[in-house]
Each structure stands twice: as C-alpha cells, then as structure tokens.
Amino acid sequence: MLSIEHLTKRYGDTEAVKDLTLELSLNEILAIIGPSGCGKTTLLRLTAGFESPDKGWILIDGVEASTPNHLIEPYRRSLSMIFQDLALWPHMTVKEHVEFVLKKNKLSRGDINLKIDRNLEDVNLNGYGNRRPHELSGGERQRLAIARALASEPTYLLMDEPFSNLDSILKDDLQELLLSLKNHHEMSIMYVTHNIEEALALADRIAVINKGRLEQIDTKDNILNNPKNNFVRRLLRIK
C-alpha cells in the first residue's frame, strides 16, 4: 500500500500541495482529478521522489519513502511513471527503450530478448521493435510509454494525464489495454487527469483536489451520489 500523510509542498509563497492525505491500495486505480494548476502533477512528482515534501510523509509498503529530511531515490521505490509528454527517447528504437530498463537487472542476453518480446506483445507493439518514436503514431507512442513503464515490473504506476491529447476512440482502446494490463500485472495505478470521463472509465476511487487540498476521496458511486461540496459537484458535472 502507498500512503500519503499530511503532505505539504511549497514553491516560494505558493503552497502547491496542502496537508494532503490519501492511500493507494493494492491493485487499485485511484484517479486524481482537479483543475489545471491544482497540484496534481506536484503530487505525482512527490510520490515518485523527484521532489521532497516540506511537511508530511509518504510510506511505500510500510517503508518511509519521503519525509522532509529523507528521500528514497525514485528508482528504489518499485514504481514507474508515465509523463504527460511521454518523455520518450527520440534516438532510441522501441526495442532499445525496453532494453534500457531491463539492463538494470543484469539479465542474460537471451532473457532480455525474451522479456522485450513479451513486453511489446503486451502492448501490441510486436513488429515495431526497430522503429523510433517519430516513426510511430500517437497511440503507438502511448503504448511504447506504457511498455517502458511496465518493463521494470512496478508495483505502482503513476500516470500524468497520458491520454489527454488523443481522440476518443484511441483513448477508449488505450483505457481498455491499461485495465487488462493492470489486472494481468497486479499493480496499483495513480492516474492524474482533469477529464471526468477518463476518471469514471478507469478508476476504482476518485480523489478531487482543489488548490493543493483534497476536497473529497471516495468510490466512484459514492462520490457521484454524495458530492461533498459545490466544487466537487461542478468538477464532476453532477446535476
């Protein structure tokens, strides 16, 4: 389980995240939803360990991963992240993207090749191994970002609005793919978005954030039936 407790992060006088507490259970998809600039991405970066909190702490599987004085390095957190702009490596082929991640584990050449094939098969990219990102379509690039993130077999996957620039058909296909991969790999996903349809399609629970503060966190049905305040009602378009 990933627990975030009383997390606060300041940039100068601005508090990007304020006293935020939430939990991500095993094999759960938690959608973090809020307007632009509400601190969603900062929350993901704090969880990944790219930033240290000013107050509060993050526990990953019971281990203190982030406190104001102590930070476990991002690569030691058994998590992966898919960035909003995907952050693919333009000079590397599809295969090399996955290989770069797998080489950390000091596997034999044969095992690496086997894992690359399996990984690309998982996201329907087999046959694309020698292409570079600029030779892929938008959806294929998204799938490559997912393949790279899953190559390290993470327990937690952080996603920062990865499907925001895609058409609705492609988005539906990728959401379906993501759900099947989640069940297959048994991982928990923290999915940041400002799109309510995406949150409803994917999430088990939804956390609504406004100006760095947690407004409400609950299951989809509960939050839709009992919005805590007017902000949640407006954001989730509940009449």
Place this chain on the structure above:
Amino acid sequence: MKQVGQRVEEAAFLTTGNWSKVMYRIIIPLTKHSLIAGFFIVFILSIGEIGTTLLVIPPGRETVPIKIYNLMHYGADQMVAALCLILIAIILAFSGLFLIVHKSLNKQSA
C-alpha cells in the same frame, strides 16, 4: 544540455538510477550535435586568440597568433603570410574533420 528536457532525463533516471548511464545513453547521444558544434566554435575562436594569451603566456613561449603579431611588428611580411596560410590550413583541416564527424553522426541517427 538543457535542450534534452527534464522529463526525458527523469524518465531515464527513474528506470536506471545511474546518472553515468543516463549521461552516456541519453544526454550525450541527444546533444552530440550541439556538443561538437560548440567544440568547433570554441576551437576557431581559441586558435586565433591573442589578447588573453599575451597576458598569461610564460617568457620564451609563443603561440602562432603571437608569432604573427610580433613578425608584423618587425615587417617580416613573407613570414606573416606563410604563418597565416598555415593557420588557415589548420582551421580548414579541422572544419573538414568536423563535417565528416557530423555527417557520420547524422547517418547513425537516420
């Protein structure tokens, strides 16, 4: 190196945790053209540099531009012309080398 982008670096560091590997496999390949162009521009500017060299050079030593400067003072025009030609030849040789390296890098990344 800032051109590479923070996310691209972070994506690599998140998966490997090894800064030297990130540098060698991600940052240098993505910036190699800029690095070589930067090296070449600095080389061209440095080879003809005279002001700072005059201030820091120890007695009894000379660089080619200082030699040219001194010879001009004594009116040895033929020597000046010869040294200038040598200097131009060196710069052209390095320009050629730069173009060859640049072309081969372009072929690799195509």
